Amino acid sequence: xxxxxxxxIGPVHPATHGIYRFRVKLNEETVEDVDITIxxxxxxxxxxxxxxxxxxxxxxxxxxxxxDAMNMELGYLRAVETLMDxxxxxxAQWIRMIMAxxxxxAARMVGIGALGLDVGMLTxxxxxxxxxxxxxxIFVEASGGRQEVNYMSIGGVYQDFNDTIINExxxxxxxxxxxxxxxxxxxxxxxxxxxxxxxxxxxxxxxxLDYGVTGPMLRAxxxxxxxxxxxxxxxxxxxxxxxxxxxxxxxxxxxxVKVEELRQSVRIIEQCLAKLPEGPYFNPxxxxxxxxxxxxxxxxxxxxxxxxGEFGVFIRGDGNVKPYRVHARSPSFxxxxxxxxxxxxxxxxxxxxxxxxxxxxxxxxxx
Amino acid sequence: MYKIxxxxxxxxxxxxLNIDKSDLVELMEDxxxxxxxxxxxxxxxxxxxxxxxxxxxxxxxxxYLCVKVSTSDEKVPSITKLWKAAIVxxxxxxxxxxxxxxxxxxxxxxxxPDEWVGHPLRKDYDLNKVQYISMDRDGNEHVSFDDKEGW
Amino acid sequence: xxxxxxxxxxxxLEKALEWGRSNSLWPLTMGLACCAIEMMATxxxxxxxxxxxxxxxxxxPRQSDLMIVxxxxxxxxxxxxxxxxxxxxxxxxxxxxxxxxIQGGPYVDGYSVVLGVDRVIPVDVYVPGCPPSPQALTYxxxxxxxxxxxxxxx
Ligand code: SF4
Numbered sequence: 001x002x003x004x005x006x007x008x009i010g011p012v013h014p015a016t017h018g019i020y021r022f023r024v025k026l027n028e029e030t031v032e033d034v035d036i037t038i039x040x041x042x043x044x045x046x047x048x049x050x051x052x053x054x055x056x057x058x059x060x061x062x063x064x065x066x067x068d069a070m071n072m073e074l075g076y077l078r079a080v081e082t083l084m085d086x087x088x089x090x091x092a093q094w095i096r097m098i099m100a101x102x103x104x105x106a107a108r109m110v111g112i113g114a115l116g117l118d119v120g121m122l123t124x125x126x127x128x129x130x131x132x133x134x135x136x137x138i139f140v141e142a143s144g145g146r147q148e149v150n151y152m153s154i155g156g157v158y159q160d161f162n163d164t165i166i167n168e169x170x171x172x173x174x175x176x177x178x179x180x181x182x183x184x185x186x187x188x189x190x191x192x193x194x195x196x197x198x199x200x201x202x203x204x205x206x207x208x209l210d211y212g213v214t215g216p217m218l219r220a221x222x223x224x225x226x227x228x229x230x231x232x233x234x235x236x237x238x239x240x241x242x243x244x245x246x247x248x249x250x251x252x253x254x255x256x257v258k259v260e261e262l263r264q265s266v267r268i269i270e271q272c273l274a275k276l277p278e279g280p281y282f283n284p285x286x287x288x289x290x291x292x293x294x295x296x297x298x299x300x301x302x303x304x305x306x307x308x309g310e311f312g313v314f315i316r317g318d319g320n321v322k323p324y325r326v327h328a329r330s331p332s333f334x335x336x337x338x339x340x341x342x343x344x345x346x347x348x349x350x351x352x353x354x355x356x357x358x359x360x361x362x363x364x365x366x367x
Numbered sequence: 368m369y370k371i372x373x374x375x376x377x378x379x380x381x382x383x384l385n386i387d388k389s390d391l392v393e394l395m396e397d398x399x400x401x402x403x404x405x406x407x408x409x410x411x412x413x414x415x416x417x418x419x420x421x422x423x424x425x426x427x428x429x430x431y432l433c434v435k436v437s438t439s440d441e442k443v444p445s446i447t448k449l450w451k452a453a454i455v456x457x458x459x460x461x462x463x464x465x466x467x468x469x470x471x472x473x474x475x476x477x478x479x480p481d482e483w484v485g486h487p488l489r490k491d492y493d494l495n496k497v498q499y500i501s502m503d504r505d506g507n508e509h510v511s512f513d514d515k516e517g518w
Numbered sequence: 519x520x521x522x523x524x525x526x527x528x529x530x531l532e533k534a535l536e537w538g539r540s541n542s543l544w545p546l547t548m549g550l551a552c553c554a555i556e557m558m559a560t561x562x563x564x565x566x567x568x569x570x571x572x573x574x575x576x577x578x579p580r581q582s583d584l585m586i587v588x589x590x591x592x593x594x595x596x597x598x599x600x601x602x603x604x605x606x607x608x609x610x611x612x613x614x615x616x617x618x619x620i621q622g623g624p625y626v627d628g629y630s631v632v633l634g635v636d637r638v639i640p641v642d643v644y645v646p647g648c649p650p651s652p653q654a655l656t657y658x659x660x661x662x663x664x665x666x667x668x669x670x671x672x
Contacts, residue, residue: 011598012548014577019550019595039478040595041551044628046463047487047494051627059624066552082379110555129562136559147649148552209404209426212452223426230429300379301407301422301433314409314420325488329407329422337455363551366478479630480594487629494629502597518596518632 003028007348011040015352017114018362020336022355029347034340038333041366049326054080055154055291057326061313062148064328065364067110068307070096070103072364073152075304075328078233079313080154083296086286091279092156097234098169098272099142099151100304101265105176106135107307108262111359115255116187118356119196124186131179138168154294156282166273173269180266184259197252201342201354204249211341212334215309216261217358220246220253227305239271251357258359295321308332308359328367332360369394381433388419388436392444395434398423403432405450408457410464412490417466419443438466445470463488480508533667539583539609540666541571543659546582546606548599551589553616553649560652567652570659579605584662585639586655590618590625591632603639611666613658614641617648624648 005028010021021037045060052060061076062069074096081088088096113128136146142165143151143158151158187193203213205221218225226243228236244260246253286294296317303312309331318324335358343351369390375383386394406422421434436443445468447453457468458477465486468474475481480500485492501509501517511517549557560567561575576582579602591599603612614635617623622633635641642665645658 011595012550012602014547039476039480040592040598041590042478042592042594042630043551043590043625044487044630045625047492047629048625048627063552063624067555079379085378110558126563129559130564133559133562133564146651147556207451210451212405212407212450212456225426231431298378299383299420299433300377301381301431302379310406312407312422314407314422316411325409325411327407327409333455333459334452337452492629494627498593498629500593500597502601508594508597518593518638 004032011037015118015355017356018360018365020360020362020365022339022351024348024351026348031343031346031348031351034343034351036336036339038336038362038365041362043363043367045367046326046328049323051322053292053321054084054294054296054323057323058153059148059150061328062150063363064330064367065107065306065308065311065332065361066148067361068103068107069147069149070099070151071107071304071306071311073150074100074234075302075306075311075313077152077154078302078304079300079315080296082300082302083298083315083317084154084294086155086294087283088156089280089283091160091277092281092283093234094272094276095157095161095281096152097236097239098269098276099139099157100234101269101272102135102138102169104307105262105265106132108258109135111307111356112183112187112255112258115353115356118352119193121186121190121193124183127179127183127186131176131183134172134175138165138172141165141168153282153286154291155286156280160281161276166276169269169273173266173273177266180259180262187255194252196350196353197250197255197357198248199250199252200346200350201251201254201357202249203338203342207338207341211338213309213338214331215305215307215335216254216257217309217335217338219244220257221249222247227303227310231303233302233304235272235275236268238275239268241268251353254357293321295319296323303329306331308361308364309335328364330364330367332358332364336360336365369397377433381431383433383435385435388438388443391434391436392446392449395421395423395446395449398432399449401425402427403430405446405452405456406431408453408460410460410466410488412464412488413437414490415439417441417464419460419466421446441465442467442469444468445474447471462486465489480510482508482510484510484512536667540663543570543572543584543611543662544574544576544582545572545584545586546579546602547575547577548585548602549588550591550595551618553588553618556649556652557586557588557615557655560655565652565656567656567659570656570663572659579603580607582606583609584611584613586613586615587619587635587639587641588615588649590616590623591635591638592630593632594630596632596635596638599635600638611642611662612639613643613645613655613662615645615647615650615655615658617646620644620646
């Protein structure tokens with residue numbers, strides 16, 4: 001005879017990675033249905049953006065996917081710069097690329113460390129956060145902020161790279177290559193990690209596309225879609241990197257895709273450092289005294305590849321110094337909606353791993 | 368057969384199709400059969416009407432397309448039958464913008480509590496009228512305008 | 519505290535209790551937003567809050583005596599924060615981490631953010647910053663320890 005239980009997880013629960021509430025309908029140990037309640041971190045960023053000048057809004061985008069702040073800024077600024085027809089100098093573009101990739105590494109370090117915690121491995125957490133700390137030191141050197149950096153601004157970046165920063169990045173990259181393999185080995189050497197990840201949380205490609213899933217989750221389902229490759233922004237078309245996919249469609253596939261992307265990020269940064277040209281680091285049209293007067297008119301929708309997927313920003317300007325409407329297409333919002341399907345029929349313990357592998361960030365889901 | 372009212376290119380170089388809202392489902396179905404997928408739904412309050420903007424995407428050709436409809440009575444047909452991604456998107460737009468998607472099976476608020484008054488992203492939403500939320504023992508949320516009841 | 523002839527220390531019971539209490543504060547993981555990641559960094563190897571006796575971040579309010587509210591408290595979350603606070607056993611302390619929790623921070627203009635968690639629960643130590651660095655949070659913790667021991671910063 002089957003026995004129904006309704007189990008409540010969250011909003012404040014270590015396994016939810018942010019504040020969501022999962023109401024799980026259990027048939028003994030098996031998950032029948034998951035009802036996700038979100039909105040506990042709804043901070044009305046879109047409304048506040050309408051009240052502010054264009055330049056001021058980067059800070060709200062920083063705080064959307066708060067572990068991957070650089071890519072969020074980039075997403076917003078791409079839209080704003082397209083709207084204003086603002087050129088970005090070459091050097092600034094390369095600098096942005098380096099920072100975006102560093103930020104992606106930092107974000108993945110949090111995600112992988114937290115995944116380790118969820119399968120009961122405490123050790124990788126300390127290693128990943130140690131690496132993240134090094135990246136944050138680079139950010140401090142460049143922008144003054146550790147996590148919510150607010151480094152890029154319209155028409156360029158806040159501050160030029162000096163030799164200290166470049167050396168620090170080189171040093172970090174040199175150390176990180178070996179360290180990454182060490183961290184990955186910690187996971188892949190563990191029999192428990194394989195057993196809990198292989199075959200759980202399977203996501204079929206049709207369902208993923210239907211639900212609008214993007215990012216590592218889509219690639220782990222076998223579809224090689226990456227905004228950086230398919231519609232390149234910055235200079236992603238001038239560097240070599242591969243888009244990894246996984247055939248297994250499960251949690252292990254997602255983990256391996258994420259790890260491989262880290263290796264590719266390292267590759268990109270190395271090429272960027274080699275190609276970094278001299279020149280101005282911001283467009284004089286957007287100098288400090290003129291910043292508040294920048295106006296935009298029309299509609300734009302641009303996308304970047306953030307840590308969790310395709311991050312799109314829609315802006316409508318009415319020719320004013322403030323945007324008329326800002327909307328963010330946040331990848332985590334869509335990725336999270338597919339959890340009930342992935343978890344259906346699995347054990348309750350596997351649900352936790354599935355949630356961890358989605359890597360949703362509450363700030364971006366609720367905005 | 369649907370009719371495209373006008374076609375334009377927006378600032379980011381994306382093709383924009385302006386259509387009437389009665390043609391929406393038909394057009395979307397056509398594009399769905401051409402392997403397009405829904406990327407995002409955005410509502411824009413233009414004071415006398417609301418623009419609803421759909422971004423759809425073909426992964427094979429990497430083609431992005433923007434479909435615009437405008438509505439003066441807040442009602443738009445739902446496209447949840449075509450793409451499941453629309454379920455959360457339409458709920459979000461209903462919550463924040465107050466667009467009623469006709470045919471959506473579960474059109475409730477998603478980010479704010481059910482009892483919230485007004486739709487915050489509307490231009491006429493009054494930010495000075497502060498609402499407060501409290502919770503009873505069973506976890507149900509209640510909204511009031513009185514700062515004694517809730518936070 | 520006095521040292522006697524034979525190396526025996528005498529103190530009052532309260533002082534001993536306060537000393538013990540202040541050096542083994544077990545924080546509750548109340549990570550709500552961006553600041554939570556910096557709270558995790560505080561726990562990690564580089565800053566290592568374990569040096570001050572707070573290494574064990576408990577996930578259950580029943581087992582902890584310090585609540586670090588890290589991240590924006592929205593109106594929807596406030597009743598839940600309060601309920602979790604009520605579930606903690608006495609004596610209990612609260613650190614408000616980040617400007618969001620202190621007065622609303624960048625979201626002060628909005629409609630869904632509580633302007634300061636001190637409207638919901640009593641706060642002992644405020645740690646400003648957006649987000650505060652792990653060092654700042656550690657300083658906040660030390661300040662709280664001094665407060666528990668009735669010492670003052672002079
Ligand atoms: S204080 Fe800043 S970093 Fe902390 S939760 Fe608020 S916005 Fe995020």
